[in-house]
Amino acid sequence: MLSKAQISLITSLQHKKFRTKHGLFIVEGIKSVTEFVHSSYKVQKIFATDQACAKLPKIPQSIKPIKIPESDFNKVSTLKTPQGALALVEIPEPQQINLKNFKNRHTLVLDDIQDPGNLGTIIRTAEWFGIQQIVCSNGTVDAYNTKVVQATMGSLSRVQLYYTDIRDLILQEEIPTFGALLHGQSIYEVDFGKEGLIIMGNEGNGISSELIPALKTAVTIPRIGRAESLNVAVATTIFCSELARQHLKK
Numbered sequence: 001m002l003s004k005a006q007i008s009l010i011t012s013l014q015h016k017k018f019r020t021k022h023g024l025f026i027v028e029g030i031k032s033v034t035e036f037v038h039s040s041y042k043v044q045k046i047f048a049t050d051q052a053c054a055k056l057p058k059i060p061q062s063i064k065p066i067k068i069p070e071s072d073f074n075k076v077s078t079l080k081t082p083q084g085a086l087a088l089v090e091i092p093e094p095q096q097i098n099l100k101n102f103k104n105r106h107t108l109v110l111d112d113i114q115d116p117g118n119l120g121t122i123i124r125t126a127e128w129f130g131i132q133q134i135v136c137s138n139g140t141v142d143a144y145n146t147k148v149v150q151a152t153m154g155s156l157s158r159v160q161l162y163y164t165d166i167r168d169l170i171l172q173e174e175i176p177t178f179g180a181l182l183h184g185q186s187i188y189e190v191d192f193g194k195e196g197l198i199i200m201g202n203e204g205n206g207i208s209s210e211l212i213p214a215l216k217t218a219v220t221i222p223r224i225g226r227a228e229s230l231n232v233a234v235a236t237t238i239f240c241s242e243l244a245r246q247h248l249k250k
Contacts, residue, residue: 002068002076009022010026010076016142016145024088025146027089028079029079029150030084041090041157044089046063047076048066049067049069051070094162102197105195108126109170109197111201116141116151120150123156125236129244131240133160134162138164138165175197176196176216177197177216179219180200180219181207182229184217184220188222190219198236198239
C-alpha cells in the first residue's frame with residue numbers, strides 16, 4: 001500500500017519544479033519501465049500491481065518492484081488507461097556539449113518546441129532513423145515531462161539530449177547548419193553531407209528570427225496542396241527520412 005508521502009511525491013513529479021527539486025521523473029508502462037531498467041539511467045523505485053509484476057521481465061535485485069493494489073496505482077498514474085507499472089527514475093546530470101560530438105553525424109536542434117507530444121514523437125523518430133543526439137533550446141519543453149516520456153515509448157532512454165543556448169551552437173563556423181523554413185531549397189535537392197545541425201522551429205513561429213541569418217542552408221519541404229504548414233514532428237520525420245535515404249546511398 002502506498003503511503004500519503006509516496007502518493008504526494010509521485011503526483012508532484014508531474015510538475016517540473018518538483019522534478020527539479022527531487023531529481024526524479026516518472027516512467028509508466030511495462031515496456032517503457034523495462035527500457036529504462038536496461039539503460040544508463042538509474043531507476044530508483046518501481047511500483048507495480050500484481051498483474052503487472054507478472055509481466056515485467058527480469059529486473060535487477062537492487063530495484064525489486066514494490067507491489068501495490070490497483071486502487072493505489074490508479075491514484076498516481078498519469079495515464080487514462082493505467083498499465084500497472086511505474087518507475088521513479090533519476091534525472092541525469094546535464095551533459096556539457098563537446099563540438100567533437102557533432103563530427104561525422106547529423107544532430108537535431110529544436111528551437112522552442114512547446115508541445116510535449118511533439119517532443120516525444122521527435123525523440124522516438126530520431127531513434128528510429130539512427131540519430132543519436134538532440135540539442136534543445138532552453139525554451140523547449142522539459143524532456144522529463146510525463147507526456148514527453150510517454151510519447152517516446154522508451155526511446156528517451158537511448159537518445160542523448162542537451163539543453164543549451166542553441167544560438168551559440170549554430171554560430172560555430174565549422175558545423176554545417178540546415179534550417180527548416182517555408183522558403184528555401186527543396187529538401188530533395190539538398191546534399192546534407194555526412195554531418196550537420198538540422199534546426200526545427202517552434203510550432204507557431206518556426207525558427208526564431210535571430211537565428212535565421214546564422215543558418216548556412218534554408219531547406220523547405222515542397223508544398224503541393226493547400227495546407228498552411230506541417231506539424232513540426234511530421235516535418236522532422238520527413239527530414240530524418242531524407243537524411244537516412246542519402247546516407248544509405250553513400
